[in-house]
Amino acid sequence: MNTPINVTIKNDKDVSYPIYIERNEISSLVETINKHTQNAKKLIIISKKVYSLYKKQLNFSDKEVLVLKDGEDQKNIKTYLKIIDTAKKLNLTRNDYIVAIGGGVLGDIAGFAAATYMRGIKYIQVPTTLLACVDSSVGGKTAIDIPNGKNYVGAFYQPEAVYINLNFLKTLDKKQLKSGFGEIIKYAFIENSCGLENDNALLLEFLIVNSDRILGLDFDFLEKIIRICLSLKISVVQNDEKEAGMRKVLNLGHTFAHALESITNYKRYTHGQAVIYGLMFIFNYAYENKYIDSTYYRLAFQLFEKYDCKPLRAWYFKPQIIKLMLADKKATSKINLVVPTDKRTVSVMEVENPNCLKFKTNFLLK
Ligand SMILES: NC(=O)c1ccc[n+]([C@@H]2O[C@H](COP(=O)([O-])OP(=O)(O)OC[C@H]3O[C@@H](n4cnc5c(N)ncnc54)[C@H](O)[C@@H]3O)[C@@H](O)[C@H]2O)c1
Structure with missing residues (x-):
């Protein structure tokens, strides 16, 4: 692993976390995440598009994976409740993890679920779009939209780590x-x-x-x-x-x-x-x-x-x-x-x- 970029947020707790920027095989992410989370339980939340492209490489156990539909219109209370419900079914506790693999939409909503499930559970960002790599995966803004109000409900909640793998960017379309x-x-x-x-x-x-x-x-x-x-x-x-x-x-x-x-x-x-x-x-x-x-x-x-x-x-x-x-x-x-x-x-x-x-x-x- 490269030397990470370090983020230290000067809030009441002085939160600090690393951002890794890698070009390894996508499949190495499984080991990276398992190593990070150790024996803790985890819920891997992944976008449908990303899962369809990288299912073979992202060989996580099926029962810990939640696949979410893509699109800004999915960044809503219904999707949020689906995440919370799955976390509860997996009996995640505050010592466990939510891992967000996808673009900014998925990162924002998974981050918000992490911020609020049991008043805050650990989470990891794995941004897979260029926008999420340069911006949304870092800084701790998490949110969902309401009708006529983008990002209207949310929380400031920092991830425990951000893992950027440039190889994800190869499959992004022009748009x-x-x-x-x-x-x-x-x-x-x-x-x-x-x-x-x-x-x-x-x-x-x-x-x-x-x-x-x-x-x-x-x-x-x-x-x-x-x-x-x-x-x-x-x-x-x-x-x-x-x-x-x-x-x-x-x-x-x-x-x-x-x-x-x-x-x-x-x-x-x-x-x-x-x-x-x-x-x-x-x-x-x-x-x-x-x-x-x-x-x-x-x-x-x-x-x-x-x-x-x-x-x-x-x-x-x-x-x-x-x-x-x-x-x-x-x-x-x-x-x-x-x-x-x-x-x-x-x-x-x-x-x-x-x-x-x-x-x-x-x-x-x-
Ligand atoms: N939290 C923040 O600080 C912050 C900052 C900027 C933007 N945002 C939010 O980010 C969102 C936009 O994020 P976005 O631009 O990543 O859009 P997105 O999350 O909707 O992703 C765009 C599309 O690309 C697909 N995709 C993702 N990774 C892919 C890959 N590797 N290969 C092929 N397709 C892939 C997704 O599945 C989706 O269909 C907005 O909701 C915006 O409000 C948040």
Whole structure:
């Protein structure tokens, strides 16, 4: 095993856990997990798609495996209760484990079940999408959705370990890879606001210069990106686990993205795709309101183009989007927006009059 990246969350208990980034055979995961959990019982929660692709390699005992249907619409109370019910049937106690193998949807819901079953049971994240590797598997945000409220019910609850295996990424389709790039591009725009003490990683330039190698799934380049994104995320969450301040910067593009996901019933766009539209929205807002200059604005759109991110072509009725943005759980009576204010830098702002939000016509085409 490589030397892990260490996460230490400065909360009342000072939780600490390792993130391993490997390229071993997928089958080695069984031994890794068994070694980690030792004699404890475990419930392996795995996405149907991942299970169908890796059933042979992931040779866990059938009775400890729960396969869950895929899709954001599965991140609900019904699926949550199914997990709790299975954990109870297996007689899991607080000394036992939940292991989440899948993308961000599965990781979020399994994490929430772990946070709440018997008031908290140990859990391990095995992210299998690019988005989950760079973002959702780390930081301890767990949640389920309610109708019209994405991630409305949840808990901050850290995993005991995160095992990333790059080989999972080989079977992702183009749409899912692009979704991962949504969160990665977000990190490029918030780099200077993450409080990382060493030199800037310059993710923005790295993504532009090396787009061919990255999009060609060159593992050395992907691993570098994963490491940069995780170091930025860790830097933020270790000092602000519960989003009292700095963690808000991670929501760049997300207020709009959540509204768009909700208005389209979580079916039309992947989360990362919605984040890309949210980033385009906020860059237009920042430019029109003179928070950023035209050079940076153009650089941002050059980056979107490199990763084949086209403007949103559907028209969503503006008041409806604003209503949903106001309903975003991070907002008060005003809309909380994370706005680019300089290269790689953002500020959290409250928009006084939401109706003033401009929707640029080349962004939201009729
Ligand atoms: N907790 C957090 O901090 C955080 C951060 C960002 C996003 N999120 C959440 O993450 C979710 C999105 O996660 P996602 O983009 O991973 O989507 P996802 O979990 O829906 O996975 C996307 C699809 O890819 C499939 N898949 C997974 N691994 C695969 C593999 N190796 N090969 C082929 N197919 C594979 C899945 O089965 C699914 O069909 C959203 O619900 C979002 O809110 C959470």
